[in-house]
Amino acid sequence: MRRLLVLVSAALVVMAFSAVKISVLCSPDNADALKWLAGEFMKQNPDIQVEIVPLSWEVLYPKLLQDLRSQAGSFEAFTYDVMTTGAVSFGLEDLGAFMKKYPELLPPDYDLDDFIPEVLEESGMWQGKLIGLPFYNNTMLFYYRRDLFEDPKLKQAFKEKYGRELTLPTTWEEVKEIAEFFTKKFNKNSPTEYGIALMFPRTHTLFYMYLLFFGQYRNAPLGIMRHGTADLEYGEYFTADRKPAFNSEEGLKALEMMKKLMPYSPDPLGSDYGETIEYFNQGLVAMVPQWTGPYLIFKSTVGADKVGVIPMPGRSVSGQWALAINKFIPEEKKVAAFKFITFATTKWADKNKFLRFAVAPARMSTLKDPEVRAADPRVPALEVTYVTQTHRPRIPEEPRLEDITVETFSKILVGTLPLSMDTLNDLAKKWQEILGK
Amino acid sequence: MKNRLIPWLMVLPVLALFLSMTIYPFVFMIWSSFRQYDLSKGAETRFIGLSNYLQIFSDTTAIESFKFTAKLLAIAVPVELLLGIGVAFLIRGVRGEKIIRSSLLIPMMVPAAVSGVAWKMLYNYAFGPVNWFLSLFGIPRISWLGDMTYAQLGIILIDVWQWTPFVFLMIYAGLQSIPQDLIDAARVDGADWGRVFLHVEFPLLKPLILVALVLRIIDCLKTFDIVFMTTWGGPGAATHTYSFYIYKVGVSFGWNIGYASALSVLLLLVSMLLVNIVFRLVRMRQQLGFGGEGE
Numbered sequence: 001m002r003r004l005l006v007l008v009s010a011a012l013v014v015m016a017f018s019a020v021k022i023s024v025l026c027s028p029d030n031a032d033a034l035k036w037l038a039g040e041f042m043k044q045n046p047d048i049q050v051e052i053v054p055l056s057w058e059v060l061y062p063k064l065l066q067d068l069r070s071q072a073g074s075f076e077a078f079t080y081d082v083m084t085t086g087a088v089s090f091g092l093e094d095l096g097a098f099m100k101k102y103p104e105l106l107p108p109d110y111d112l113d114d115f116i117p118e119v120l121e122e123s124g125m126w127q128g129k130l131i132g133l134p135f136y137n138n139t140m141l142f143y144y145r146r147d148l149f150e151d152p153k154l155k156q157a158f159k160e161k162y163g164r165e166l167t168l169p170t171t172w173e174e175v176k177e178i179a180e181f182f183t184k185k186f187n188k189n190s191p192t193e194y195g196i197a198l199m200f201p202r203t204h205t206l207f208y209m210y211l212l213f214f215g216q217y218r219n220a221p222l223g224i225m226r227h228g229t230a231d232l233e234y235g236e237y238f239t240a241d242r243k244p245a246f247n248s249e250e251g252l253k254a255l256e257m258m259k260k261l262m263p264y265s266p267d268p269l270g271s272d273y274g275e276t277i278e279y280f281n282q283g284l285v286a287m288v289p290q291w292t293g294p295y296l297i298f299k300s301t302v303g304a305d306k307v308g309v310i311p312m313p314g315r316s317v318s319g320q321w322a323l324a325i326n327k328f329i330p331e332e333k334k335v336a337a338f339k340f341i342t343f344a345t346t347k348w349a350d351k352n353k354f355l356r357f358a359v360a361p362a363r364m365s366t367l368k369d370p371e372v373r374a375a376d377p378r379v380p381a382l383e384v385t386y387v388t389q390t391h392r393p394r395i396p397e398e399p400r401l402e403d404i405t406v407e408t409f410s411k412i413l414v415g416t417l418p419l420s421m422d423t424l425n426d427l428a429k430k431w432q433e434i435l436g437k
Numbered sequence: 438m439k440n441r442l443i444p445w446l447m448v449l450p451v452l453a454l455f456l457s458m459t460i461y462p463f464v465f466m467i468w469s470s471f472r473q474y475d476l477s478k479g480a481e482t483r484f485i486g487l488s489n490y491l492q493i494f495s496d497t498t499a500i501e502s503f504k505f506t507a508k509l510l511a512i513a514v515p516v517e518l519l520l521g522i523g524v525a526f527l528i529r530g531v532r533g534e535k536i537i538r539s540s541l542l543i544p545m546m547v548p549a550a551v552s553g554v555a556w557k558m559l560y561n562y563a564f565g566p567v568n569w570f571l572s573l574f575g576i577p578r579i580s581w582l583g584d585m586t587y588a589q590l591g592i593i594l595i596d597v598w599q600w601t602p603f604v605f606l607m608i609y610a611g612l613q614s615i616p617q618d619l620i621d622a623a624r625v626d627g628a629d630w631g632r633v634f635l636h637v638e639f640p641l642l643k644p645l646i647l648v649a650l651v652l653r654i655i656d657c658l659k660t661f662d663i664v665f666m667t668t669w670g671g672p673g674a675a676t677h678t679y680s681f682y683i684y685k686v687g688v689s690f691g692w693n694i695g696y697a698s699a700l701s702v703l704l705l706l707v708s709m710l711l712v713n714i715v716f717r718l719v720r721m722r723q724q725l726g727f728g729g730e731g732e
Contacts, residue, residue, distance in 0.1 A: 058665075062688045069476050087477050087692075193563075201583070202671020267562030269672045270583025275561065284563055396477050403690040407498060411673040414585055 020336040021049040022076035025063065028054045029293055030079050030136050030321060033357035037344045044343075048336045057081065057204075061399070064088050071328040077337040079135055079321045082123050086233075086396035089126045093325035096130035098338055105338055107346050114347060114363045116386055122232045122394075123322040123362070132322030133345040134362035139385045140212065140316045141378060143280060143298060144168070144287045146308035148182070148191055157181075157189065169313045172213060172257045175287065179264035182286035186264075195264035197276035197288040202410050205272055207402045208317045208392060210246075210409060211236055212289060213257050215315030215390035217250035226250070235391035237401075244431045246405075247424035255412055255419055262413070269413060291319060292360040295378055304377075311381045316389040320362075397434050404430050470698035477692040489699035499700065501674040502682040505589065509660060509678065513596040514653045518646065520597070521604025525612055526634070538609065545602040553666020556595050557582070560667070582668050585675040592676050595663050600656070604649045611645040612638070647719055651712055658708050679704055 026034050031054035038050035053075070055063060061084055067074050068091025080088050099106055112120070115134055123134035148154055149166060158166035158181055169175040179195025180186045199205050217223050218236050226248060228240025239245045246254075262268050266279055273291075280288040281301040289312060298307045323341040325334055343349060350366045353359040355375060360382065366372055373379050393401065408427045411417035470489055474482040493499050528537050544552065559567050560581035568578045581591045615638060623633050661680040664670055670677035670685070683704065687697025 058689060062692075065476060065692060201669065202673070203669045267578075267580045267583050270560075270562055270580045270588075270668075278561075279563060282564065399477070399690040399692075403685060404498075406671075407674055410671050414672045414675075416585065416673055 019047050019049045020332060021051065022333055022336050022340060023051045023053055023074075024323075024337075024340065025053050025055055025060060025075050025078040027057060027060055027079055027081070027136075027321060029138070030054075030359065033353040033359040034079075034344065036356065037349055037353065038340070041340055041343045045339060048339060050340055064091075067091075068326065068328065073326055073329040075326060076329050076333045077323060077325050077341055079323055080132065082132075082318070082320045082322060082394055083392045083398050083402075085126050085132075085394040086398060088324075089131055091327050092126075092131040093327045093334060093338075094129050094131065095124075095133065095325070095338075098325075098334070099130075102335065102338070105335065105342070107342055110342055110346055111365075114365050116362060116364055116367075118232070118386065119320060119362050122318065122391060123320045126394075132324040133341055134320060135323045135341075135345055135359075136321035137360045137362035137386070138291050138293070138319035138321065139360065139382065139389050140208075140289055140291055140312055140319070141295075141381050141385065142169075142287065142289050142310050142312045143295070144308045144310070145192070145283075145302070145306055147306045148286050149308065151191075154191070157187075161187070168308070168310050169287075172216060172261070172314050175313050176257070176260055176264070179261060179287065183264045192284060192286045194266045194279070194285045195287060196261060197271065197279040197285040198258075198261060198265040198268040199272050199276045200258065200262075200268045200410070200413055201270060201272045202406060203272055204402055204406060206406045206409055208319065209289075210254060210258070210405075211317040211390040211392065212312055212314060214246060214251060214254035215317065216313075217253050218245060219315060219388075219390070220250075223250045230391065232391055233394055235393045237393055243437075244428040247421065247428040251424050252419065252421060255409065259413060259419065269410070292378060292382070293358050295376075296358045309378050309381050311384045311388070316385045318389045318391050400434055401431055404434075466698045466701055469695050470702050472695045474695035474698075475691075475693050482695070485695070489696045490703070492696060493700060493703060498674050498677060499679075499682060502670075502677040502679045505675065505677060506658060506660070506679040508589065509593060509596060510654065510657050513593045513600075514650070514657055516593075516597050517601045517604050517653060518650060520601045521606075521649070522608050522642075522646065524601070524605050525608035528609075529612060541605055542602050544599045545606070547599070549599065549662030550666055552595065552599055553663045556591070556598075556663070557667045560591055583672055585672055588668050588672060588676050592660075592663060592668065592678075595667070596657070596660065599663075600653060604653065607645050607649045608642060611642045615641050643719075647715070651715055654711050654715065655708055658704060658711075 024034060024038070031052060035052045038052050041050060042048065060078075061081070064078060064080060064084070065087060068088060071091075080092075115124075116137070119134045119137050123137070124130050124132045126132075149168065155166045158164075158178075161181065162177055166178070166181075167174075169178055175196065182190050182192050182195035184190045184193050198209070200209060215236055218227060218230070226239075227245040227250070230236045230238065230240070230245075234242050237244065237246060245251065265271075266284060267275070271279070276288055277290065277294045277297060279285045280290075280294075280298060283302070295307070295309065323344060325337045325341065329337070344353075345362070347363055347365050350361050350363040351369055351372060354361045354366055354372060361367060361372070367379055367383055392398065405427060408417060408423065412419050412423060417423050469482070471484060471486060472482045473485045473488075524541065528534055528541075531537065547555070559565050562568065562578055562580055562583070565581070567581065571579065579587050581587050619637050619641075620633055623637050628636065659680050660678045661684060664676055664678050664681045665684075668676040670681055679700070683697050683700045685691060686693050686700060691697065
């Protein structure tokens with residue numbers, strides 16, 4: 001018996017030392033799901049140890065760039081925000097070529113065609129190569145207080161004031177009216193102090209929030225006529241021939257609408273992700289545009305019966321994350337990383353990460369799954385949103401464009417820069433300089 | 438010969454560490470400040486002369502960052518000095534002095550990143566204790582992080598909260614070291630507390646006050662964490678500190694190492710200049726006893 005114990009212990013020690021260890025850097029939004037998936041993966045693959053390292057966006061992006069540029073290979077796999085695709089693409093393993101080289105490594109039921117086509121294109125493809133696998137297909141949804149929208153007294157009061165039914169908004173103009181109704185300053189009988197929680201701080205949040213408004217006008221027939229259809233590489237900020245599109249009537253309208261909504265929101269310029277979630281949680285506001293993830297928080301705090309979810313009035317914006325492999329690591333580690341990222345993006349993983357951790361699905365099979373549809377009210381809204389949402393640029397210059405844009409927009413919203421075509425033209429000129437055009 | 442080598446061998450590890458960790462990055466910074474060196478593009482670097490330096494003067498965000506840093510320096514540092522000195526004198530001999538002393542040091546011990554998070558919550562528009570407290574006096578809610586003026590004031594207040602204890606600690610330590618005989622002698626000669634302060638305590642504390650001033654100037658020019666954690670430089674560029682802007686240009690958004698290096702060199706020169714001005718203005722070198730006799 002003693003000998004057997006010694007042998008088993010020795011075998012375990014040998015196994016532990018012989019296991020391939022891989023580090024996976026990720027954003028905190030993805031971390032819990034990835035940790036759970038790593039645990040499940042290691043049960044099936046005891047020869048591979050997976051360590052999940054969550055890093056905030058502000059730290060993760062520079063860390064990726066720094067490591068890939070220096071070819072240090074200090075981690076094996078990572079999640080990257082698709083808006084940084086152009087900047088990090090040079091250091092990502094060509095997964096298509098890897099699949100051809102090691103077809104036996106792909107899980108048996110792994111079906112690339114099951115990924116939502118637009119999502120696979122935006123998250124995984126760069127200049128014709130498959131460089132990432134869609135993991136976190138985030139998008140923005142419009143959350144509202146269902147109990148207030150269904151309250152007969154409030155419905156009656158709204159009809160008396162505005163001469164129309166209190167219906168779920170489909171445009172930002174409608175949102176403005178409803179937000180005014182739910183703001184105490186403008187309606188002393190409002191059950192909430194403010195109508196809507198908006199996040200327009202100086203962080204990169206403002207860059208994507210703008211697209212919620214701009215997208216509506218940019219993708220309207222007149223906008224398409226003027227600017228053409230946006231592509232997934234340059235997104236809605238650009239025209240079809242890749243020039244800035246925001247220095248236009250549509251661009252002005254978007255900022256005007258943002259300004260019009262500000263009186264109905266608590267501290268829009270000083271609030272970010274966390275603050276707006278809290279405003280909705282605490283019943284301070286009746287509506288909030290937010291990402292897919294916070295639904296679980298709203299559900300547990302406000303109550304599932306009181307939280308409604310609909311597609312964004314106007315247009316949503318994508319916020320996808322993909323899983324990729326560091327090109328500058330030894331082959332044996334690449335194989336281990338490949339095994340893990342394909343495991344983490346299988347149909348089974350996609351469904352479970354959504355049900356357990358609210359990590360937005362990337363596969364059509366998940367959206368169609370009866371169990372998923374019955375369990376989560378976001379699915380119908382997601383289906384609509386995935387095919388209509390807007391996109392940020394993925395080109396390498398994106399972060400720099402984003403920073404100067406956020407500064408200008410922030411100054412416009414504060415009022416230190418005029419909301420005029422001249423201001424937007426100045427910004428467009430700076431964009432052209434950065435793009436070298 | 439062998440004996441001569443031994444001391445060199447003993448200091449070699451430290452010398453190597455110093456060269457690699459301090460001298461090399463410094464030289465690299467100077468070198469890259471004259472080059473076009475952009476990591477996001479990944480292209481080869483090339484010599485561009487003074488272009489990076491000239492760019493600073495037409496870069497509106499850099500200028501705004503510089504202005505806010507100057508404001509922080511002009512307001513926060515004097516307030517910290519006055520408060521630190523005042524508190525050090527006030528708590529002397531008070532009942533519970535040790536407890537008060539320890540409590541006053543807490544803000545300084547909190548990492549700046551943590552205090553940034555805490556203050557973000559304190560400044561919260563709807564649920565923050567700061568606005569709640571002000572509401573007791575009938576003051577309406579203030580957007581501490583979303584209004585240009587209040588955001589600047591907010592950052593200055595955090596800096597004062599965090600670094601007044603540092604000044605206090607230095608002055609308090611200095612006060613403890615003043616010989617009681619001198620104070621007693623002055624009092625026997627009929628000096629009131631004001632005269633004792635002016636003619637005995639202040640002259641003896643002066644070198645310490647100057648050291649605190651110089652250290653705070655250098656530190657204030659490097660303000661980064663608080664801005665990173667609270668306003669991210671906004672609204673607009675209202676709370677961009679110069680160091681925070683360097684971080685954004687070089688690391689977070691730009692990866693323009695050449696331009697970030699030029700900005701850093703300028704910061705170094707300004708720091709040196711300011712410290713030198715302080716030294717000259719107050720003739721600190723003589724005060725500390727290491728100035729040349731001929732000066």
